[in-house]
Amino acid sequence: MSVKFEFKAGKMISENGKVRPDLRKGKIQIVADESEISHFQWVDPDGKLEDDYIIFPGEFKFSKVVQTKSRVYLLEFGDDKFFYWLQEPNPELDKELCEKVNKAIGNEPKHEEKKIDTSALARVLESLAKPQLIPDLDEILTPEILKSLVDDLTKYPELLDLLPEEQKSKDFLRENLISAQLQQALQVLSGAIRSPGGPAIFSSLGLQGFDSGNSSDPLERLLRAIQSKSDIRKGRK
Known part of the structure; x- marks a missing residue:
């Protein structure tokens, strides 16, 4: 797998309808596997992969939890929700990181979808053009x-x-x-x-x-x- 980008972040533990921080340091990374399929992953301080979610563009969302002033962010797809807290030293870059994650997982503004679809169509047409x-x-x-x-x-x-x-x-x-x-x-x-x-x-x-x-x-x-x-x-x- 190839790492597209990564940043320091910890996990949140869900208990009885509430969440609390897992005090371990770790990192979130967005990677592409051998088939160029993107994954959202969380790796613990020892480099052990604990979370690994295959990304379906447009179905995932990464956003700030507005109910708290802490640096807590939510990854959600369907009814599944997973909480993380950012550990990068500069909190002013959190918003930029959030936007970067959303772009990588396909949660982009609607006006960008046409570019993506056109690119995919071009690849299909190129394949179909192969003689015989x-x-x-x-x-x-x-x-x-x-x-x-x-x-x-x-x-x-x-x-x-x-x-x-x-x-x-x-x-x-x-x-x-x-x-x-x-x-x-x-x-x-x-x-x-x-x-x-x-x-x-x-x-x-x-x-x-x-x-x-x-x-x-x-x-x-x-x-x-x-x-x-x-x-x-x-x-x-």
């Missing part, structure tokens, strides 16, 4: 796309059946779908499908038609075969 090749699976099944599946599980209840018995929950499914490990696996699968061993992978997945179709890209033939199998299953229901 469609984007790799990790470029198609991005964490954002996979997260949307979890947000509408009523349409895809069979996804839960693919998890181990002790992990059959929406939270575990979300965690698995947006994990860096899955993105790495999709990269490996894309390369394997385009390798000489591609036909064996087709066979192991119970798919037909590796050598059929008009496309010269084995990965496109894989996706078309999956679509055909899905259409057949729906027709049988």
